[in-house]
Amino acid sequence: MTRHDLPSLRALYEQPFFDLIQQARETYRAHWPEHEVQLCTLLSIKTGGCSEDCAYCSQSSHYDTGLEKETLLPLDRILETAERARANGSTRFCMGAAWKGVTEHDAKFKSVLETVRAVSKLGMEVCVTLGELTPEAARQLRTAGVTAYNHNIDTSPEFYPNIVTTHTFDDRLNTIRSVQQAGMSVCCGGIIGMGETETDRLKMLEVLCTFDPAPESVPINCLMPMPGTPLSEQPPVDIFQLVRLIATTRIALPKARVRLSAGRTRLTREGQALCFFAGANSIFYGDKLLTAANPGTNADLNLLEELGLGISKPEILSS
Ligand code: SAM
Ligand code: DTB
Numbered sequence: 001m002t003r004h005d006l007p008s009l010r011a012l013y014e015q016p017f018f019d020l021i022q023q024a025r026e027t028y029r030a031h032w033p034e035h036e037v038q039l040c041t042l043l044s045i046k047t048g049g050c051s052e053d054c055a056y057c058s059q060s061s062h063y064d065t066g067l068e069k070e071t072l073l074p075l076d077r078i079l080e081t082a083e084r085a086r087a088n089g090s091t092r093f094c095m096g097a098a099w100k101g102v103t104e105h106d107a108k109f110k111s112v113l114e115t116v117r118a119v120s121k122l123g124m125e126v127c128v129t130l131g132e133l134t135p136e137a138a139r140q141l142r143t144a145g146v147t148a149y150n151h152n153i154d155t156s157p158e159f160y161p162n163i164v165t166t167h168t169f170d171d172r173l174n175t176i177r178s179v180q181q182a183g184m185s186v187c188c189g190g191i192i193g194m195g196e197t198e199t200d201r202l203k204m205l206e207v208l209c210t211f212d213p214a215p216e217s218v219p220i221n222c223l224m225p226m227p228g229t230p231l232s233e234q235p236p237v238d239i240f241q242l243v244r245l246i247a248t249t250r251i252a253l254p255k256a257r258v259r260l261s262a263g264r265t266r267l268t269r270e271g272q273a274l275c276f277f278a279g280a281n282s283i284f285y286g287d288k289l290l291t292a293a294n295p296g297t298n299a300d301l302n303l304l305e306e307l308g309l310g311i312s313k314p315e316i317l318s319s
């Protein structure tokens, strides 16, 4: 299989729109014959007060976003939410924490491990997003039952310092390496609509195409402008630019789950349908993301039904 570099990604991306989505559709049909969408439920298990200065994030302590800082949720609350998510049809449960990262020596990390052991018994794919990891912390998460680790590169290496200064793009790559070495699948993507160029988006995709193994899932978030953050006034992303990026990602990473992630509340049903046509095959499901709004479950189920799309079953990695 060819590994796509920036010129080849640009050649795909800049095709006439219908040629691009047709090619993406053919790639999708060859690799994903079931026509199913994966439903993932998110839960913020530790909200707010984060030391990092990510310019898009409501949870950074560097900005006055009005969000209350909370401590780690107790196991029973998390388990209850996970059970509800499963009952509602989710096949993947993703727990997120607002802190710089964890090491194997943290008390809070021990508590997360205990939670993962309990949630992994429910039969859903278990994903966590806990920031930076040491190789040993990654191994312990894998042993506890984590199937996937979400750690986004968010944008191009060149644009990254414009949105975060408290850690580097290379720090993100190091954590991703620890996750791969521990045998968890990597969920890695980014955000569009932060003031980056379309070339920055393709450069981000170029980095994702160098991962070995390739990322199992690629979340494409449209910025949710959070009041109080430096990006609160950013205009919405153009739908055709979003569809082009999804289509190019589908072609470049044919086996990845391409997740139409944050920002769906600002997309029309027709816009989302185009994203699915172009190869998106996963969404966050439930009326809340981590702190921001997401479409209601009924609206999503109706949309999938009207489009004739099924819901995928969990793919649990063998230990
Ligand atoms: N603290 C961990 C980290 O930074 O990896 C995990 C949580 S963090 C909120 C997970 C991802 O959510 C970010 O990397 C970013 O891609 C996405 N995200 C956060 N705030 C967002 C926003 N306002 N709009 C769109 N995506 C956002
Ligand atoms: C990802 O790429 N998007 C999710 C998940 N991974 C953790 C988070 C979206 C967060 C949107 C803003 C919020 O809820 O605060």
Ligand code: SF4
Pocket (backbone or CB within 6 Å): 050, 051, 052, 053, 054, 057, 058, 059, 060, 061, 097, 098, 099, 100, 131
């Ligand atoms: Fe913290 Fe993650 Fe938000 Fe950055 S994106 S401020 S690391 S919670």
